[in-house]
Amino acid sequence: MSYYIAVATSDGEIIDTHFGHASSFLILEVDDLGNYEEIEDREVRPACGGGECHACAGSLMNEIAESLKDVDFVLCARSGPHAEEALRRYGIALLDVMMPISRAVPKIHKFRQRYRRNVVI
Amino acid sequence: MAECIEQSRVACALGGIYTALAIDGVLPVTHTGPGCLAQASDILGRVNGGQAPVPFEESVVPCTDFCNTDVVFGGGEHLRTVIEKTIQYYDAKLIIAVDGCTAEIVGDDIEEVAESFEGSRIPVISAKLPGFVGNNLFGHSQILKSIVNQYLEPTGEVNPLQVNVFGIVPFYDTFWQGTLEKLEELLEAIGLEPNIIYGHGHGIENVKKIPSAGFNLVLSPWIDLDIAKLLEQKYKTPYLQFDNVPIGPTETTRFIRKLVEYAGLDQVRAESYIKKSEDRYYYYISRHQAFVYACKYVPKDFYFIGSAAAAVSVTRFMVNDVGSVPLRIYITDNVPKERQEDVRKSLYDVELEEKDYEVIFTEDGGLAAADLRKEHEDRSVVFGSNWDLLTARSIGSAFVPVCAPYGQTLIGSKNYFGYEGGVALFSDYYAEIVTNPQVAFIG
Numbered sequence: 001m002s003y004y005i006a007v008a009t010s011d012g013e014i015i016d017t018h019f020g021h022a023s024s025f026l027i028l029e030v031d032d033l034g035n036y037e038e039i040e041d042r043e044v045r046p047a048c049g050g051g052e053c054h055a056c057a058g059s060l061m062n063e064i065a066e067s068l069k070d071v072d073f074v075l076c077a078r079s080g081p082h083a084e085e086a087l088r089r090y091g092i093a094l095l096d097v098m099m100p101i102s103r104a105v106p107k108i109h110k111f112r113q114r115y116r117r118n119v120v121i
Numbered sequence: 122m123a124e125c126i127e128q129s130r131v132a133c134a135l136g137g138i139y140t141a142l143a144i145d146g147v148l149p150v151t152h153t154g155p156g157c158l159a160q161a162s163d164i165l166g167r168v169n170g171g172q173a174p175v176p177f178e179e180s181v182v183p184c185t186d187f188c189n190t191d192v193v194f195g196g197g198e199h200l201r202t203v204i205e206k207t208i209q210y211y212d213a214k215l216i217i218a219v220d221g222c223t224a225e226i227v228g229d230d231i232e233e234v235a236e237s238f239e240g241s242r243i244p245v246i247s248a249k250l251p252g253f254v255g256n257n258l259f260g261h262s263q264i265l266k267s268i269v270n271q272y273l274e275p276t277g278e279v280n281p282l283q284v285n286v287f288g289i290v291p292f293y294d295t296f297w298q299g300t301l302e303k304l305e306e307l308l309e310a311i312g313l314e315p316n317i318i319y320g321h322g323h324g325i326e327n328v329k330k331i332p333s334a335g336f337n338l339v340l341s342p343w344i345d346l347d348i349a350k351l352l353e354q355k356y357k358t359p360y361l362q363f364d365n366v367p368i369g370p371t372e373t374t375r376f377i378r379k380l381v382e383y384a385g386l387d388q389v390r391a392e393s394y395i396k397k398s399e400d401r402y403y404y405y406i407s408r409h410q411a412f413v414y415a416c417k418y419v420p421k422d423f424y425f426i427g428s429a430a431a432a433v434s435v436t437r438f439m440v441n442d443v444g445s446v447p448l449r450i451y452i453t454d455n456v457p458k459e460r461q462e463d464v465r466k467s468l469y470d471v472e473l474e475e476k477d478y479e480v481i482f483t484e485d486g487g488l489a490a491a492d493l494r495k496e497h498e499d500r501s502v503v504f505g506s507n508w509d510l511l512t513a514r515s516i517g518s519a520f521v522p523v524c525a526p527y528g529q530t531l532i533g534s535k536n537y538f539g540y541e542g543g544v545a546l547f548s549d550y551y552a553e554i555v556t557n558p559q560v561a562f563i564g
Contacts, residue, residue: 073193093189093193094189095189095190095193095194096188096190097190097193097194099194104194107193107194107195108193111192111193
């Protein structure tokens, strides 16, 4: 069964955007063989809009998490504990990693195949 | 799956890093989650007599903060970066890269990472410390094995008088530092050249000298026998096992005579040392004799809950020198099944006619405490760790702490080793009996 990964990226190739700065997430659909395709560019209200922090304790983080609830993994360059906590409530794993999407997705797929039954991160 | 345990007296395998930290100049770099280090300090560090390793305190140990991302993407590169920075910023003489459960489950190759630092300013070795395999004694053994296998080099010469000391687990044996100092004095006094790797005044130079020893001395019922056997296999160094850290005149004298016979030392010198020390011991005991006789009530039996090493030491002293009888002995540090018989044999090897006490192996300290609360003699004495203080109080017993976690106090250089240690334990024991109102002043 296929699953979805959300990526915070500025150019569609490298994961380079902070979670709170992302105004949209690229949604990838990955099938059982690890092949993936971009299906959507989902827009959100950035959690840390314009350098002004108003989201950490508020509902904006939850709003983003709600809008990403169908994905299993969110990849971004950097993130904070509030983001992780908000996403965890929806069973979404938030991973900080700076690398090309084409390298990251196979690693996630490999991990998911090995530990799908055993590990919930 | 094993049952969960209560009142743990051991740390997870990562507690093994305390063995590394006890060697001056050795710095572990941990490839573990950010909270993993803290759990061991609750048993071995601060709560264990207020101890902290010197010069590298627990809080400065570099850690990769292994997180979700490392699980998915592999943490090898992350570890490599942390080691690079450690070499840059720390003045260590040896770095040991260690990993914990998570890194072992996902299969990060820390050996490969450590090997890639060959030829760097500070040598880097690796040790695997997955907590799902064993406790801190397993970790201790893993650290020593790594040092022997990856760091030691043959020295090409053997000094027949040099003796390496093993069997005392630093920090887990709360009195390790004082014990090692006194042991060093004793070994020197009878004509040996002790080579101790842990603690003050020792360090990496002593580690390098390990292969040139005439023999290895193992002072425990089973711990470190694997290391002694490994050294025997690698460097053909024979080993002598004495099954406990001797406390009091009977056991210490036996220990010295065994050493003298084994190493072919000067018997006259050793006997004169024994004579002098025993005289001194009995002088001090005599000074307290009148006081002891004036005690209104002196318990004649005791319970023990704690590590196998401390159990043997304390039981021998209490039976052979003080004349008390053990009622039940709980061994809480998960002695391997094949070693349990040896420990049992050591615990029954005392000068007592009716040895009708029980020895119970359980890792669950809570179970031992519950057992004790259910069935016990009144006004007895409990030897154990800080966990057992309240148990002892609730069953109206006196309490003497002898093993980890020792409690929120400052241990200083306190130890119960040898003749002087006998005096110290004797006085601590009677001081507790006469000041503990539950035992002392009734009836």
